[in-house]
Amino acid sequence: MPRRPEADRDSTTPRAATIRDVASRAGVSVATVSRVLTGNYPVASATRTKVLRAVRELDYVVNAHARALAGNRSKMIAVLLSNLTSPFYNRVASGVEQQAMAEDRLCMVSTTGGDPEREVKLVETLREQNVDAVVLVGGVVDSPEYRDHMARLARLLDSAGSRLVICGRPSPGENLPVTVVEYDNAGGAFAATSHLLSQGHRRILFIGGDEANTTTRDRLDGYRRAIQAYGIEADPALVIVGNQLPPFAYAELKKRLAAGPPDFTAVFAWDDHIAARTLVALRESGVSVPDQVSVIGYNDEQEAQDLYPALTTVSIPHMELGREAVRLALHRDEAAAPNQHVVLGTHIVMRDSVRPLINR
Template sequence: MPRHPENAAASASRAATIRDVAARAGVSVATVSRVLTGNYPVAAATRTRVLRAVRDLDYVVNAHARALAGNRSKTIAVLLSNFTSPFYNRVASGVEQQAMAEDRLCMVSTTGGDPEREVKLVETLREQNVDAVVLVGGVVDTPDYREHMARLARLLDSAGSRLVVCGRPSPGENLPVTVVEYDNAGGAFAATSHLLSQGHRRILFIGGDPANTTTRDRLDGYRRAMAAYGIEEDPGLVIVGTQLPQFAYAELKKRLAAGPPDFTAIFAWDDHIAARSLVALRESGIAVPGDVSVIGYNDEREAQDVFPALTTVSIPHMELGREAVRLALHRDNAAPNQHVMLGTHIVMRDSVRPHINA
């Protein structure tokens, strides 16, 4: 990940100015301006020195000055883990809808779930002077990642832009970051509580990367619900590893091949994992919901198309994206760290049945 150790103290206290860049490059302020605007010829060696100083100092052209010059990008950038997940696509659609309503262009890119790539993309977008950078979905938020993202949040803010995290917590406290979350842990608590209310006590949680913020929240909700019913957690009923449906399918097939299920219900990390769990159960001769109940998360289209149709937790996907843009563009400067929590709810379908032997 990019580092600027020689500049960390200065970055923490104030944003670099055009005079700082000029002093670092050994040129006049006018020359720096010419390089950055590209409206006047400058020697190649001089241009290289200026651009190096810009990078070293984390300098971004003042957003208000660029607006006066007519150079404002009028762009909202949204970074997704991938293009294939309906969750990401629907949130991005919400971002695009609101961006259009605000007369902004929407730029979409993917990180592949790589925190380092995400940091580099935000760095690049900062240099493009976008109006806001929206990060969608959970992340493996290591201390190193949080440090870099906190620095970028401050730099974006100092340039008149905004970092928005959508469906995940802020990278740190007291940062100029807009947080738009849904009640991830609350949805998991409700899903687990629903199974418990139906008499299930042996509930298998399956799927998700344990280092991912989304997995941590969903496990937290699951554990709190079990504790609320006075049920001691059985570590053997938690299977985590990756967010890939084939991981859950393989783990479940292996478990069922070893003997009859030691659980009466499954709480799947998301609907894709729930759908593959249905396949594994069916192939093993186990009926849903007759023998085992299954509940998913996200309320994707797939939840309605599988058999039996999945009971699941619904997320306000589109509203997450729309609210992210609204808050970023119309934020209250007196409240630098905005935080909005949207609700979730259970959609009842056909994959859950009371456990009659409870």
């Protein structure tokens, strides 16, 4: 069917204003309007006022896709999570979204499924979209290949005027154009283990986590350093790692308890979800918490205070991690060095799942 002449089209549908319409209304050139809207070049105050007034009167909306194609920023922050079900990821992402909104940016969330290759491909795609920053959240299996990939992506994003932000994991290397926002993961584990040791516990079981993962690696480091600081010989049999999912820890603990009475007086769980399943496994095996075995978790999830007994745990500044990631990425020009590295503190939240060991 031939196209209808312009005059025959539905006249009730208003035509969207164009940048030429704005220029005509303001009495300036199209280039001047573009400079005002992008903020790339200085424009006289009176001229800027005329252009912005014309924008409001015509209800002109900037075509963000066209701006991206032209090489301008998309005013978008992308955050990549391993999954959407973990409260840890959700709370950090909420911090990213809050600060993105405060900085007049949109926030886009995508998931990697824990697949390093998918993570790399997503970052490459986002670079083409001219996003202001790409925020990677959570631990990762560290390897030379991973570091090489991240170093390359950091440089590619930087060359495009964007920024790679590593949130909640170590930096992929030194002297890279990357923003790193961590929490004191190993320090929190050191504090948790030291707290149990100060209560008289000497046989402390560490359970959960994949030892190849950076999060597990740091927590084990803190756990082992605390035991060494107390002059206690470490027992490899008191470390159960291999998987960071609660069913793994539950099954391993049930198997251990089925073999005989607990050969430990306290448990340091990799996170609060594993701590929750630890409480179940101990209860089902007739072991009282904290009368016979104390339990401490990590993350301070919402449900930690609702468990029975209420869980003593390590608190992470989830929201501040996300907010700081966006703040630093968008204001990196204010920093003296091309790389930014911030470590936020952790602290123990005392509840009811830890008790002093009576027979010291």
